[in-house]
Amino acid sequence: MSPTDTPAALGDAPHLPARRLADLADRVTPAESGDTLDVFAPATDERIGSVPACDTPDVNAAVERAREAQSAWAETPVAERAAVIDRFGDLVLGRRAELLDLLQLETGKSRLTAVEELFDVPMGCSSLATAAPGVLAEERRRPVAPGITTATVTYEPRGVVGVISPWNYPLTLSMADALPALVAGNAVVLKPDEKTPYGALALAELLEVAGLPDDLFQVVTGEGPTVGPALIDRVDYVAFTGSTATGRTVAERAGRNLIDCSLELGGNNPLVVLDDADVAEAARGAVQACFANAGQLCLSAERIYVVEPAFEAFCDAFVAETERLSLGTGYDFDADLGSLIDADQLERVQSHVDGAREAGATVLTGGRGRPDVAPYCYEPTVLTDVDPDSTLACEETFGPVVAVTPVRDVDAAVAAANDSPYGLNASVWTADRERGAKIAREIDCGTVNVNDGFLATWGATDAPMGGFGDSGLGRRHGREGIERYVESRTVGVSRVGPLAFPDRIPTDWFVRGAFAATKLGRRASRAVRRLRKRLGR
Ligand code: NAD
Numbered sequence: 001m002s003p004t005d006t007p008a009a010l011g012d013a014p015h016l017p018a019r020r021l022a023d024l025a026d027r028v029t030p031a032e033s034g035d036t037l038d039v040f041a042p043a044t045d046e047r048i049g050s051v052p053a054c055d056t057p058d059v060n061a062a063v064e065r066a067r068e069a070q071s072a073w074a075e076t077p078v079a080e081r082a083a084v085i086d087r088f089g090d091l092v093l094g095r096r097a098e099l100l101d102l103l104q105l106e107t108g109k110s111r112l113t114a115v116e117e118l119f120d121v122p123m124g125c126s127s128l129a130t131a132a133p134g135v136l137a138e139e140r141r142r143p144v145a146p147g148i149t150t151a152t153v154t155y156e157p158r159g160v161v162g163v164i165s166p167w168n169y170p171l172t173l174s175m176a177d178a179l180p181a182l183v184a185g186n187a188v189v190l191k192p193d194e195k196t197p198y199g200a201l202a203l204a205e206l207l208e209v210a211g212l213p214d215d216l217f218q219v220v221t222g223e224g225p226t227v228g229p230a231l232i233d234r235v236d237y238v239a240f241t242g243s244t245a246t247g248r249t250v251a252e253r254a255g256r257n258l259i260d261c262s263l264e265l266g267g268n269n270p271l272v273v274l275d276d277a278d279v280a281e282a283a284r285g286a287v288q289a290c291f292a293n294a295g296q297l298c299l300s301a302e303r304i305y306v307v308e309p310a311f312e313a314f315c316d317a318f319v320a321e322t323e324r325l326s327l328g329t330g331y332d333f334d335a336d337l338g339s340l341i342d343a344d345q346l347e348r349v350q351s352h353v354d355g356a357r358e359a360g361a362t363v364l365t366g367g368r369g370r371p372d373v374a375p376y377c378y379e380p381t382v383l384t385d386v387d388p389d390s391t392l393a394c395e396e397t398f399g400p401v402v403a404v405t406p407v408r409d410v411d412a413a414v415a416a417a418n419d420s421p422y423g424l425n426a427s428v429w430t431a432d433r434e435r436g437a438k439i440a441r442e443i444d445c446g447t448v449n450v451n452d453g454f455l456a457t458w459g460a461t462d463a464p465m466g467g468f469g470d471s472g473l474g475r476r477h478g479r480e481g482i483e484r485y486v487e488s489r490t491v492g493v494s495r496v497g498p499l500a501f502p503d504r505i506p507t508d509w510f511v512r513g514a515f516a517a518t519k520l521g522r523r524a525s526r527a528v529r530r531l532r533k534r535l536g537r
Pocket of ligand 1: 164165166167168169173191192193194223224225226227228229241242243244245246247249250263264265266267297298396398424467471472
């Protein structure tokens, strides 16, 4: 692309030279077929470049390269692997201006939203670098015959991990799965979403600068239905983030290949405002919970239940806060909400709102596209009187749209929150934090936030994160997020040779002795449990 062809969206990005996208695309080995895939800027709907359209042979070659690099990496001490991840965190922070431009260019999100990813990735690196040596250290476990045998568990990397990531948070959601796999001693082949390949490629470059061995981290670009299955057929584990529909096909294929997988899928997340909540604070919190990244966030609240008599006051405050939000796609911090990702997403949002309206919903604010701002911008929208059987109520909209419903009491709020096949994230607002934490335990979601939308749990990278029900399988973050990437190996050692009936003692004596020892062992276990209970552990 010559400088005269520079699309407006790219020309406006202050820290992104025109040549940069082509350089990043060059990091992917060209597809054997020579085919490429165009990439567009949602803010202007212009083509900004192209990347290789990889197919099965390209995926196979990438996995082979990664596999060769992995054996030496697996032998590298965990502390050294963690140090590479930690250095990578510094490099991401150092390169933040360019990464912010890239993110905005390929997703159309506002800069205010883009910065979240630039905090998240380095913080995730710190968390991993701190936790990994402990999580992966070999452990002594209780042996079958204390003093006679030992049992030691070691954790071995799985090999090559395939990471399939979506477009909504391209940096955060690629790295939340790729970095723990790397620190655990695996190689990674990442398939970013076809709409957002450049952020992933920029991070691949920084991983190399941080000291990751050549070929250990590969990026394959191309169409999901082509690259995804080819990857699942070759790798030893797959970490998928995306829609529930695609997640099911990923799980089926992983099952056929007898490999394990983690699935971070969709949600239709509830937010509950209790009768004692500070309505103004709940309204401010709900705006962030519903409209961050223009609602294109798996953790976004799409259903709000307000316990009477707080409904009217909450709606007034929430609508007023929502109407204060600004739309825009500039490379500055002026706009709250940016563009939706593409025409399909705009069509999905519009059709959910239209369907709800036809079924009797009232639009309290918003409810229309804003092509005057950018082709795929949509106003933050608050609806009430939404038919509980409408598509908007039952399915994930994944846009800046929320339904607010009054409920008579807390039990009804919890029942409504749990009335969904999904179970990703929830939020509870109350003046009484203990009450909130108690109600949180009744909500069937992988993460529940009290007096916050999603950051209290997502940001706690030491704690697991994932979904109940149709929202997925497995967990990222915390020790669970690392443990998914290792196989455990238990080594048992006997000091007395084979644990079999001894030759020199009559068998009936030995059996009697063995039963006595078993009784003694069970009594000792019981004593330990009693002691623990007394100590409150
Ligand atoms: P999607 O499922 O269409 O795509 C996600 C990824 O899967 C992309 O990289 C895509 O190319 C790839 N893919 C497509 N078809 C495939 C196939 N047959 N086999 C393997 N991979 C394939 O998801 P989307 O609609 O682009 O993303 C939005 C969805 O992702 C929403 O439902 C959202 O809730 C969910 N999401 C979940 C989380 C989470 O952590 N739970 C985070 C972000 C997004």
